[in-house]
Amino acid sequence: MKEYFVKYMLMAFALSSLFFLFLIFIFILFEGLPLFHKAGLKHIILGSKWAPTKGSFGIFPMIISSFLVTFGALIIGGPMGLSCAIYLSEYSGKRMKMFLKPALELLAGIPSVVYGFLGVVYIVPLVRDYFGGPGFSLLSTSLILGVMILPTVISISFDALMSVPKTYREGSLAMGATKWQTIYKVVVPSAKSGILASFILGMGRAIGETMAVIMVAGNALRTPLSILDPLRTLTSNIALELAYASGDHRLGLFSTGVVLLIIIMILNYIANFGIKKGS
Amino acid sequence: MRIKPRIVDVFVRISLNLQAFFTVGILAVIVAIIFIKGSPYINLEFIISSPQDMGRHGGIFSTIVGTILLVLLSIFLATPLGVGTAIFLTEYTKESVFTKVIRFGVESLAGIPSILFGLFGFIFFVTKLKMGWSLLAGVLTTTIMILPTIIRTSEEAIKAVPRSLRIVSYSLSATKWETVKKVVLPSAAPGILTGVMLSVGRAVGETAAIIFTMGSSLRMPLSLMDSGRTMAVHFYILAREGISMENAYATALILVLSILSINILAYYIMNRVISKFS
Structure with a gap:
């Protein structure tokens, strides 16, 4: 009797995650979709004017900006993260690994507001002085996000590299290949899908990041034309205006959320597929 | 060449x-x-006195209390839910479509950015359930947000418990739940604790999900229905509105130190566990 009770209670617990996910979808879609119907999908997705109190709900520049900062972050964080992962899995000794791995994971613990704040105080002036423009820019945002995605890229690439069988390496080395030849011709190609997954999860992290981006991106309502232009992402649009928005304006923010949710779900799906294929 | x-x-x-x-x-x-x-700028006064004049003067006591209340209550709700889920997935089912669907749910939840949790908490808890900006709305939102971390780490910890321990327990005619309660969970406890502590770290540093659910009132939250401000939200407002650089840095230091020490402790426990089992 008790055993049965416990089993069904645990099942209910397990179903709670699914239930929460369902609730999140329902409520964000429920609030966000009516405006797509009212203002038109094309008006929202492709419109370039965001003036929600005057009936313009175009978020095209924000979609572009979100992708731009995400690719920027990937250009900076991707190669560096992969290098660190290769170093950790192929080069570092056991002791070094024991020190480096936790240290790199601690980077993930620094709150995003702290990254944003340090970005405003150090990176923004640096970009302004050396490259010109207002400093609050695509470049500054990409730099900050590039560092923020490092822990994700490193830990998942590292797992992928570690799961490559030792025999592959030994075979290559036995054929007279150098260590680096072995790594880039044998190890990295074998871990390809896991490494790709780490990049995609990094992108997911970057595109969903909010507080750090608000602080360094400048939040201008146009499509950035150079890496020194300020921009506003989907996430910042929600966070900047949610506290005071009402009526259609609030619905517009939920529509922004719907677009973000769809992009995130696609990225996660691809990444999980990559991880499963790798293992 | x-x-x-x-x-x-x-x-x-x-x-x-x-x-x-x-x-x-x-x-x-x-x-x-x-x-x-x-x-x-850090001294005892800064820690035990509450903010005055929007945080320009005074300390951060009410935000420390806000942070501790939010985190403890969220952990209190998320730990049984998360560990229960992990037990169900590892001990009570075989891999099937059903477990795949649950895992898909957990993974998707883990990938949702905090601003969307904020958006959801704002419309569901704050608006529809009429909780207003309150500690309760913040706690419920945070609970959902940290749940995937607790599930994943607990699952790893439970899987790492050797099969032989379970077999011995069954052979002594213990039931499944008795085995889980008396054998599996005690052995997995340090690993589960690591997951809980990593979640604490995440909740302490979180801003986007909390600012729209718990609000940012500087008064001390005395009931579940009071709004309140966590250290991370306080730091964000100080820094973004340029209220006080000194207090912003001081708050950031306490924030970062507490998160780093929680995480370092979590990794320390995890390493002890790994060396115990391998």
């Missing part, structure tokens, strides 16, 4: 070495800056 592979090898080794240490250097620089800029 072709460069000899052996020379390339040396260059690669040096370059990877530098990049790894550069990355650790970033962490060191961040902590050093916060420490150097923040430590002059």
Whole structure:
């Protein structure tokens, strides 16, 4: 009797995650979709004017900006993260690994507001002085996000590299290949899908990041034309205006959320597929 | 000209070495800056007095209380839910479509960015359930947000418990639940604790999900229905609105130190567990 009770209670617990996910979808879609119907999908997705109190709900520049900062972050964080992962899995000794791995994971613990704040105080002036423009820019945002995605890229690439069988390496080395030849011709190609997954999860992290981006991106309502232009992402649009928005304006923010949710779900799906294929 | 592979090898080794240490250097620089800029303004007074004049003067006591209340209550709700889920997935089912669907739910939940949790909490808890900006709305939102971390780490911890322990327990005619309660959970406890502590770290540093659910009132939250402000939200407002750089740095220092010490402790426990089982 008790055993049965416990089993069904645990099942209910397990179903709670699914239930929460369902609730999140329902409520964000429920609030966000009516405006797509009212203002038109094309008006929202492709419109370039965001003036929600005057009936313009175009978020095209924000979609572009979100992708731009995400690719920027990937250009900076991707190669560096992969290098660190290769170093950790192929080069570092056991002791070094024991020190480096936790240290790199601690980077993930620094709150995003702290990254944003340090970005405003150090990176923004640096970009302004050396490259010109207002400093609050695509470049500054990409730099900050590039560092923020490092822990994700490193830990998942590292797992992928570690799961490559030792025999592959030994075979290559036995054929007279150098260590680096072995790594880039044998190890990295074998871990390809896991490494790709780490990049995609990094992108997911970057595109969903909010507080750090608000602080360094400048939040201008146009499509950035150079890496020194300020921009506003989907996430910042929600966070900047949610506290005071009402009526259609609030619905517009939920529509922004719907677009973000769809992009995130696609990225996660691809990444999980990559991880499963790798293992 | 072709460069000899052996020379390339040396260059690669040096370059990877530098990049790894550069990355650790970033962490060191961040902590050093916060420490150097923040430590002059930290004293007992700053910790035990509440903010005055929007945080321009006074300390951060009410935000420390807000943070502790939010985190403890969220952990209190999320731990049984998360550990229960992990037990169900590892002990009570075989891999099937059903477990795949649950895992898909957990993974998707883990990938949702905090601003969407904020958006959801704002419309569901704050608006529809009429909780208003309150500690309760913040706690419920945070609970959902940290749930995937607790589930994943608990699952790993439970899987790491050797099968032989379970078999011995069954052979002594213990039931499944008795085995889980008396054998599996005690052995998995340190691993589960690690997950809980990593979640605490995440909740302490969170801003986007909390600011729209718990609000940002500077008054001390005395009931579940009161709005309140966590340290991270306080720091965000101080920094973004340029209220006080001194207090911003000081708050950041306390924030970063508490998160780092929680995480370091979590990794320490995890390492002890790994060396115990391997």
